[in-house]
Amino acid sequence: xxxxxxxSIYAKSFNWSGFFLPKKIYFKCxxxxxxxxxxxxxxxxxxxxEIKKKELENFKKKFQQxxxxxxxxxxxWDLMNERNISKKIVDDLxxxxxxxxxxxxxxxxxxxxxxxxxxxxxxxxxxxxxxxGVKQKESLHRAIDLGIAMQLTNIGRDVVEDEKKxxxxxxxxxSDVFKxxxxxxxxxxxxYDSSFVGIKDIPLSSRFSILVARRVYRQIGxxxxxxxxxxxxxxxxxxxxxxxxxxxxxxxxxxxxxxxxFIKKKKYEKEMEYNLINEDIGLNERI
Numbered sequence: 001x002x003x004x005x006x007x008s009i010y011a012k013s014f015n016w017s018g019f020f021l022p023k024k025i026y027f028k029c030x031x032x033x034x035x036x037x038x039x040x041x042x043x044x045x046x047x048x049x050e051i052k053k054k055e056l057e058n059f060k061k062k063f064q065q066x067x068x069x070x071x072x073x074x075x076x077w078d079l080m081n082e083r084n085i086s087k088k089i090v091d092d093l094x095x096x097x098x099x100x101x102x103x104x105x106x107x108x109x110x111x112x113x114x115x116x117x118x119x120x121x122x123x124x125x126x127x128x129x130x131x132x133g134v135k136q137k138e139s140l141h142r143a144i145d146l147g148i149a150m151q152l153t154n155i156g157r158d159v160v161e162d163e164k165k166x167x168x169x170x171x172x173x174x175s176d177v178f179k180x181x182x183x184x185x186x187x188x189x190x191x192y193d194s195s196f197v198g199i200k201d202i203p204l205s206s207r208f209s210i211l212v213a214r215r216v217y218r219q220i221g222x223x224x225x226x227x228x229x230x231x232x233x234x235x236x237x238x239x240x241x242x243x244x245x246x247x248x249x250x251x252x253x254x255x256x257x258x259x260x261x262f263i264k265k266k267k268y269e270k271e272m273e274y275n276l277i278n279e280d281i282g283l284n285e286r287i
Contacts, residue, residue, distance in 0.1 A: 016246050017213035022205050028079055028131045035076040036093065036124060043097050053101050060094050083130045089123050089286045096120035105167040111276045113155075113171050118144060118277050121151035125195075126286060132202045132210075138268055140287045142198025145270055146214060149191035153221045156184040157239050178230040185221040192218050194269045200260045211256045215249040216241050 014033070018026050042055045067073050079085065096119025099105070107113050125147025129140050155162075155169045159181055162169060172180045192214060199210050219241045227233040241249065268274075277283060 014213055016216065016250075017209045020209040020212060025131065025206055028083070029128065031075045031079050032124070032127055032131065034072050038072050039093065039097050043100055049101060049103065053098075056094070056098060056101065063090070063094075079131070083127075083133075085127050085130050086286050088282075089126055092119045092281060092286070093123045096123070100167065103166065105165075105169070107169050107171060110171060111279075113152075113169065114148070114273055114277050115280055116169065117148040117151040117155075118281065121147040121154075122277075123147065123286075125150075128210075129198075129202070132206050134198075134201050136198075136201050137287055138265075139198035139201040141268060141270070141274060141283075142195045144274075144283075145191045145198070146195035146210075149188045149195060149214075150217050152184055152188035152191065153217055156181050156188065156224050157220055160234055161238070176230075178227070178233055181230075181233065182225060185224050188221050189218070191270065196256070197260075197263055197265060199256075200263065200265075207260070208253060208257050211253040211260075212250050215253045215256065216246050219245060219249050 018029060021029065039056070039059065042059060043052060045052060047055075062070055063073050063076070066077050076090075080087065080090070096116060099116065099119070107116060122144040125143040125145070126140060128147075129143035134140060134143065159170055159177070170177070170180050170184060173183050174180065195214065199207055199214070202210055220239055223239050223241070224233065227236060274283065
């Protein structure tokens with residue numbers, strides 16, 4: 001069973017944290033990432049919109065038909081069957097990517113932002129948790145939160161790049177665009193906070209890797225908050241965490257690992273946001 005391993009090519013932050021995973025689990029995560037990356041590549045390629053829509057539709061049809069000749073699809077179905085991943089979660093992912101295939105994308109409400117972030121990233125957090133063998137319902141909720149947090153970070157980081165594609169995911173709270181970017185990052189922080197205690201239910205052999213991924217990705221948001229205004233944000237280009245920065249965040253993750261041994265479960269903080277998503281998407285059916 002082979003995989004393209006897009007994880008090592010595209011996802012530098014995740015590949016860094018993947019170093020701390022057991023090899024078998026890393027392979028399963030690579031299978032999931034290859035599938036997700038294949039879908040993203042269809043949507044992001046430099047082709048006419050109608051061609052991209054058709055190619056995504058064809059790939060989805062092949063997935064639904066369980067095409068054994070496509071290794072990415074075959075590996076994904078093997079993973080879903082082994083880890084009891086509902087097809088509805090994957091359908092949500094397709095819906096999220098398909099929603100980007102428009103001449104213009106404009107999210108206008110908090111609910112639209114949450115649903116979009118769940119579809120394109122919360123789904124991945126949920127599937128990752130299932131790969132790790134997490135079964136506790138609330139911890140699966142928190143895995144979705146970590147995916148949403150990372151997507152909100154992406155939105156806050158990629159405003160300039162998304163504008164060029166005529167995509168606006170930023171929910172503008174005022175005429176001050178940079179203030180809206182900062183608000184998005186602060187919202188992401190609240191989801192990172194919510195995700196933390198759920199990591200306690202990940203087996204110890206995989207737990208540190210997720211703590212590292214969470215720390216490194218959250219650091220992107222902190223670097224955005226360090227910018228003083230929209231001009232300095234634009235001049236910074238695509239904000240990322242350097243290798244030295246990743247080492248620092250990895251060291252901080254050791255503190256998180258110790259903290260998790262002593263922290264107690266607490267009331268789920270994102271019930272209101274969960275319910276907003278649940279109005280349109282039956283999350284309990286996915287979990």
